[in-house]
Amino acid sequence: MLDLDISLTQGSFTLQGSLRLDQPVSGVFGPSGSGKSTLLKVIAGLALPQQGSITLAGEVLFEARKGIHLPPHRRRIGLVFQDSQLFPHLSVRNNLLYGFKLLPAARRYFRLEQILDLLEIGHLLDSRPHHLSGGEKQRVALGRTLLAAPRLLLLDEPLASLDEGLKRQILPFLRRVRDEIRIPMIYVSHAINEILYLTPQLVVIDKGRILGQGAFVEVIRQQSIVNLARSLGLENVLQVEVLRHDPEMGYTVVQYDHHELHLSLSTLPVGANTFISLRAIDVALARQRITDITIQNQVPGIITQLLHTTDRVLVDVDIGAPIQAEVTRKAVQDLRLRVGDGVYCLFKARAWNYLGTG
Amino acid sequence: MVSPFQLTPEEASALWLSIKVGLWCTVIIAGPGVLMGWLLARTRFTGKALIDGLIHLPLVLPPVVPGYILLLLLGKQGVIGKWLYEVWGITLVFTWKGAVIASALMAFPLMVRAVSLSMSLVEPRLEAAARTLGAGPWRVFLTITLPLAMPGIMTGLILAFARSLGEFGATVTFVGNVAGETRTLPLAIYTYTQIPGADGTALRLVVLSLLLALGALLVSEIAARRVGRLLGR
Numbered sequence A: 001m002l003d004l005d006i007s008l009t010q011g012s013f014t015l016q017g018s019l020r021l022d023q024p025v026s027g028v029f030g031p032s033g034s035g036k037s038t039l040l041k042v043i044a045g046l047a048l049p050q051q052g053s054i055t056l057a058g059e060v061l062f063e064a065r066k067g068i069h070l071p072p073h074r075r076r077i078g079l080v081f082q083d084s085q086l087f088p089h090l091s092v093r094n095n096l097l098y099g100f101k102l103l104p105a106a107r108r109y110f111r112l113e114q115i116l117d118l119l120e121i122g123h124l125l126d127s128r129p130h131h132l133s134g135g136e137k138q139r140v141a142l143g144r145t146l147l148a149a150p151r152l153l154l155l156d157e158p159l160a161s162l163d164e165g166l167k168r169q170i171l172p173f174l175r176r177v178r179d180e181i182r183i184p185m186i187y188v189s190h191a192i193n194e195i196l197y198l199t200p201q202l203v204v205i206d207k208g209r210i211l212g213q214g215a216f217v218e219v220i221r222q223q224s225i226v227n228l229a230r231s232l233g234l235e236n237v238l239q240v241e242v243l244r245h246d247p248e249m250g251y252t253v254v255q256y257d258h259h260e261l262h263l264s265l266s267t268l269p270v271g272a273n274t275f276i277s278l279r280a281i282d283v284a285l286a287r288q289r290i291t292d293i294t295i296q297n298q299v300p301g302i303i304t305q306l307l308h309t310t311d312r313v314l315v316d317v318d319i320g321a322p323i324q325a326e327v328t329r330k331a332v333q334d335l336r337l338r339v340g341d342g343v344y345c346l347f348k349a350r351a352w353n354y355l356g357t358g
Numbered sequence B: 001m002v003s004p005f006q007l008t009p010e011e012a013s014a015l016w017l018s019i020k021v022g023l024w025c026t027v028i029i030a031g032p033g034v035l036m037g038w039l040l041a042r043t044r045f046t047g048k049a050l051i052d053g054l055i056h057l058p059l060v061l062p063p064v065v066p067g068y069i070l071l072l073l074l075g076k077q078g079v080i081g082k083w084l085y086e087v088w089g090i091t092l093v094f095t096w097k098g099a100v101i102a103s104a105l106m107a108f109p110l111m112v113r114a115v116s117l118s119m120s121l122v123e124p125r126l127e128a129a130a131r132t133l134g135a136g137p138w139r140v141f142l143t144i145t146l147p148l149a150m151p152g153i154m155t156g157l158i159l160a161f162a163r164s165l166g167e168f169g170a171t172v173t174f175v176g177n178v179a180g181e182t183r184t185l186p187l188a189i190y191t192y193t194q195i196p197g198a199d200g201t202a203l204r205l206v207v208l209s210l211l212l213a214l215g216a217l218l219v220s221e222i223a224a225r226r227v228g229r230l231l232g233r
Helices: A036-044 A092-100 A112-119 A134-147 A164-181 A192-198 A216-220 A223-231 A329-335 B009-042 B048-060 B064-074 B079-088 B096-120 B124-132 B137-148 B150-166 B169-175 B185-194 B199-230
Strands: A002-010 A013-021 A025-029 A051-056 A059-063 A077-080 A152-156 A185-189 A201-206 A209-215 A236-246 A251-256 A259-264 A273-278 A283-286 A297-308 A313-318 A322-327 A342-347 A353-355
Touching: A002 A036, A013 A036, A013 A201, A025 A036, A025 A192, A036 A077, A036 A152, A036 A185, A077 A134, A077 B124, A092 A112, A092 A134, A112 A134, A112 A164, A134 A164, A164 A185, A164 A192, A185 A192, A192 A353, A201 A216, A201 A223, A209 A216, A209 A223, A216 A223, A216 A236, A236 A322, A259 A297, A283 A322, A297 A322, A313 A329, B009 B048, B009 B096, B009 B137, B009 B150, B009 B185, B009 B199, B048 B096, B064 B079, B064 B096, B064 B169, B096 B150, B096 B169, B124 B137, B137 B150, B150 B185, B150 B199, B169 B185, B185 B199
Parallel strands: A013 A209, A025 A185, A025 A201, A077 A152, A152 A185
Antiparallel strands: A002 A013, A002 A051, A051 A059, A201 A209, A236 A251, A236 A273, A251 A259, A273 A353, A283 A342, A297 A313, A297 A342, A313 A322
16 A cells, blocks of 8 residues: 655646555556656655655655655665666666566565566567567566566556557556556556556546546546546546447447447457547437437436536536536527436447557 | 887887876776766766866866976975875885876876766666666666766776877976886987987887877777677667
């Protein structure tokens, strides 16, 4: 369990907030420059806050008032950098063993062979880092950190410098680390998909402030996060279960609450839980069910709020989950929409995105 | 008739003295040069600009000036020289050891510059990664910073050696021009150009200096390439 309450100022940037992380895997999500990496540096001891305290599993790592600052090499907190930071003058083998060799035998968790198997890097042992591909470098960096037997593993955008194809190759390894190694992990990313692939538990951070913390669906609907969610197209998020696929017709049926939704065809197994998202501008509203229309989903609900802005209206509808539609003022006038009215929410199957599928 | 490739005892003495002084100079500034280069590249402290300036002074002063300052400080009547002589029985003036001190002073800024430049190019996140893997500051310095800065350190050492081979002004001011003791190649060349009819000898020593300098540059180039390959550059 990690408890943190800090304030750090570097130039014009301030990172401030408190956190309590008690999940096996926590995601830290926020846009670039929001302070995510700085947060990890603070936890690892590489950046020194001016105020506050950090406690890991009851041990005080940092406490400004008492002048306690456990240096990074005594924290046993592993950090995997975005661009691997392998030591260029050492072979892959010596990179992997760098931290391992510094550990007394009793403190070692893994044997080298275990890590080589887990990350499939055995064939690279005698190579030099500059001969490795980006994905191989990241796996070696991960292995090097694991072999140093950290009690907490920090991952700082480990996939950010890889292309889409490579990301898909590395993500399963991270899941393997999560499931087989069971070291608590904090995964930092600006890509919500990567985080949700590993955990639904996340911390949202922006402009150096911690905006919210908890399970994804609840956090993303918090008032403090509305603007960030909107900028990312995450105004509407549902957690659904895959019911069945129809490859021939090209759709997948998922269940939410007691509603069935038709979405674009997915490769997820039947019974899987997943998150789906939809932009507010992709939701249409109707007074009654409409026949002869290509839109596949018409879900009844009750209007809970109408928020007028200068050029549009945000209509919140309760369909068993909050759904937000973004429409023009004219549309609201034409339909005479009022709070408490029953409406149908129309969703195109293909407008929904699957989140966290890697 | 002597073979043109045969060195006279005076020539041989000047050559070996130059090499001896050059090597000792390199040896004694290696440690302090690396440390100072690291301090300038990686730390912040009050008075850093002053220290930086003082170290670099010999590069911009006429060499006679540092030589004279050495004479004032380390001469037999000098503040430090007196103490060295009375307590330890060490004499520096008019000895080859003094020549080493003089060329070390002149070569030090070159060494420090090369080291601090190469250390400032070592990616700080590599050092941070080593810290999180359990290495203390000293171990990080020895296993990460130092090996990665090695090309610059070697360049610095070769530059220092070459500077020492060419040292004239500070040396002649501090330790004079004593045959067999402080008469290094440049001093010998100067001496022979002053003797009527010794132009031939001076020219032979000039060629010798050229070869020595070229050799040092070649060694440095080969070493730099090796290290470069090792680091994958």
